[in-house]
């Protein structure tokens with residue numbers, strides 16, 4: 682993917698969503714820089730399962746940026762009454778856990794490109810931030826410069 686003048690290659694692993702495969706899934710997300718945790722917008726229990734995975738990721742991979750992804754948004758376009766997971770509730774939850782939220786459809790492609798673009802852009806920002814702190818170290822007595830500040834709040 683292109684981010685500015687850089688090309689970023691994403692390695693993507695699709696892990697099983699069932700808690701039953703918890704231990705096996707760990708093998709896949711160990712060391713992951715980003716996780717897209719999906720739930721079905723028409724099924725409230727799937728959002729509960731998504732929260733389980735968020736907890737799991739947060740406890741095992743602190744540095745992993747989380748993206749919440751509501752799926753099947755095309756079904757809501759057809760009939761709004763099919764929505765079972767409230768957008769604002771998830772947005773509040775996303776803010777709490779410092780995640781970003783996308784509502785997507787693999788059928789129509791809605792917001793899919795935007796989601797992966799954001800993953801790549803955030804990765805580049807965080808990598809730039811790490812290079813900067815590795816090169817120069819961090820002077821805790823110094824006021825944060827704007828670049829440093831914006832990276833931390835991505």
Ligand SMILES: Nc1nc2c(ncn2[C@@H]2O[C@H](COP(=O)(O)OP(=O)(O)OP(=O)(O)O)[C@@H](O)[C@H]2O)c(=O)[nH]1
Nearest residue numbers: 696697698699752753754755756785786787788789
């Ligand atoms: N209408 C609609 N159906 C979808 C969409 N995405 C997936 N589906 C349907 O939902 C069902 C499950 O899709 P999967 O892609 O297997 O879901 P999954 O989350 O990968 O399932 P696991 O591998 O069991 O974790 C299939 O019948 C898909 O056709 C979507 O965006 N819109």
